[in-house]
């Protein structure tokens with residue numbers, strides 16, 4: 001069994017010294033492609049009936065794991081190099097398979113998911129169309145991430161699941177169904193939207209499609225489910241959403257993504273950089289900011305302006321920027337419902353640690369099942385620097401403290417890319433911050449340290465003219 005954290009290094013001596021900043025920024029930061037869009041396009045390309053070229057693909061641990069996994073399942077992927085952001089996906093030719101079986105992927109393989117939610121929750125449904133059982137494994141820390149609702153859904157479709165560790169968690173083996181049992185599936189997706197996305201993304205290939213019902217009391221990250229729906233439709237699929245009954249109906253279709261498509265920048269990964277303008281003061285701009293987006297990071301400009309920043313979207317040479325300007329004042333957000341965009345929580349928490357009033361972040365209980373228990377992690381690390389936070393059932397409270405109480409510390413990153421960037425953000429305002437295992441940022445950013453350094457170098461050629 002392969003279970004390891006290949007980028008992890010817990011040696012505190014190797015902690016990264018986070019740069020402190022006492023003069024305003026004036027920087028332009030190009031953000032690599034969206035993790036969520038990249039991994040959805042890869043899945044949908046693998047299910048398409050002709051080759052697809054993806055431009056601007058994120059190349060980071062999570063997307064490389066997806067590429068490796070698809071190759072194991074028999075998908076051909078052409079790339080110039082391991083870093084290349086343009087890749088061509090040649091799906092298996094399903095016309096060579098017996099139509100009745102709808103088999104297209106190679107089984108008898110072990111897929112390694114790392115700590116990537118989009119890999120461990122999107123790929124299992126492809127095992128329905130494999131010619132033999134498929135085993136899923138991941139980092140030891142991934143063994144704690146919820147999986148059961150997705151696997152319940154696959155069982156309802158006729159698959160058999162055998163757990164080799166703890167029931168309901170990685171690692172497990174999926175044996176594809178002899179025939180597809182039903183098209184009504186009922187799951188509780190309140191611990192992650194990715195269970196619904198994972199089933200929807202594969203559902204067009206099911207002979208009868210799917211009628212997927214969510215029976216839980218809450219549903220996090222709705223924009224990510226809408227992103228899945230929109231991307232399936234981009235590939236020619238048909239999804240009917242009924243929010244009243246929490247039901248998604250997907251019809252059987254041969255999917256076909258456009259032959260060429262480009263991934264938007266990762267707007268959630270823009271948060272530490274745009275947030276830096278509020279921490280250090282000054283201006284930070286991110287190019288290629290989309291006019292409309294399905295990414296929950298599209299909410300970020302609104303959140304930053306509620307905190308007191310000035311945000312606009314200037315265009316230069318046909319490129320649209322998100323520009324954030326701040327004098328360094330940060331306002332608290334009071335009762336702040338973040339259910340739709342929980343992945344922004346660590347970056348927003350880093351900013352709100354310095355706010356002038358209290359924030360109660362709500363609707364984020366499911367963050368306990370993210371890369372780490374993020375509620376506990378955020379509270380522990382905010383307290384570690386002398387600030388004040390408290391964990392609640394459904395979120396966290398961050399209260400203002402006298403800034404003279406804040407002090408340096410080694411921030412723990414818990415193998416969580418967003419806790420590592422959270423630490424870097426604290427370091428801009430508090431002297432003496434170090435971040436343990438900064439390399440964990442490679443989960444979704446290939447070179448966070450280099451990007452952070454460049455932003456702080458404030459090279460005027462970097463700056464967007466006002």
Ligand SMILES: O=C(O)C1=C[C@@H](OP(=O)(O)O)[C@@H](O)[C@H](O)C1
Pocket residue numbers: 035036037117118191192193194197220221224225342343366
């Ligand atoms: O579908 C996706 O691409 C994602 C969905 C969300 O998961 P949860 O619903 O588990 O929060 C989000 O936090 C994650 O970063 C990416």
Ligand SMILES: C=C(OP(=O)(O)O)C(=O)O
Pocket residue numbers: 115116117118343370371418444
């Ligand atoms: C929750 C996250 O990731 P994952 O896709 O692994 O769930 C995240 O990136 O904040």
